[in-house]
Amino acid sequence: RSVAFDGHTLVVKAAFWTRRTPVGELDLDGARIVNLAERTELRPLLRMNGYSLPGFHAGHYRLRNTQKAFALLTARDPVLAVPERGGTLLLLSLERPQRLLDALVSAR
Numbered sequence: 001r002s003v004a005f006d007g008h009t010l011v012v013k014a015a016f017w018t019r020r021t022p023v024g025e026l027d028l029d030g031a032r033i034v035n036l037a038e039r040t041e042l043r044p045l046l047r048m049n050g051y052s053l054p055g056f057h058a059g060h061y062r063l064r065n066t067q068k069a070f071a072l073l074t075a076r077d078p079v080l081a082v083p084e085r086g087g088t089l090l091l092l093s094l095e096r097p098q099r100l101l102d103a104l105v106s107a108r
Contacts, residue, residue, distance in 0.1 A: 014058035014072035015051045027083040033097045036076035041065040
């Protein structure tokens with residue numbers, strides 16, 4: 001599993017799934033760093049095409065608020081939640097989520 005940003009495209013490799021999203025497709029004004037223990041509506045509820053174990057979610061999900069999401073979650077806090085312009089939400093567990101968010105914002 002990995003998250004990489006080359007200055008133009010965000011690449012998330014989550015178990016068997018890879019999602020490549022150009023920075024122009026991300027709604028960075030709506031991006032937030034959240035704690036899923038507090039923001040329970042953003043927790044994965046229904047696995048559409050993904051892989052889940054206790055403490056690990058990777059792939060495509062429906063959230064508790066019925067929104068579609070692509071997730072790479074290994075912890076509930078901190079999680080970077082980035083909406084895509086198509087309506088899907090990216091949920092990424094990262095050690096330093098603010099660092100990635102700053103890089104995405106500066107690249108747009």
